[in-house]
Amino acid sequence: MLNTPELTMNRRRSVTTVCRGMKKKWNDREAAMEYFLEAMMCSDTPEDHDRYSGIYIQLRNGLSYCTDEEE
DSSP, rough: OOOOHHHOOOOOOOEEEETTTTTEEEEEEHHHHHHHHHHEEESSSSSHHHHHHHHHHOOOOOOOEEEOOOO
């Protein structure tokens, strides 16, 4: 049986992230998730941890445009 994140995951592998104002196009969602998970785990400040974890959660939820900017 598939877990809920796998059912809701966007099937497109490409994703765009915006972190600290820098926009990056990823051809592989898994690579982006790996990058932001590692950044989240290695962050020194709570602000950085929140920034990276927010993008990581958006990636896990299947969004194709993930940002750390407040809406």
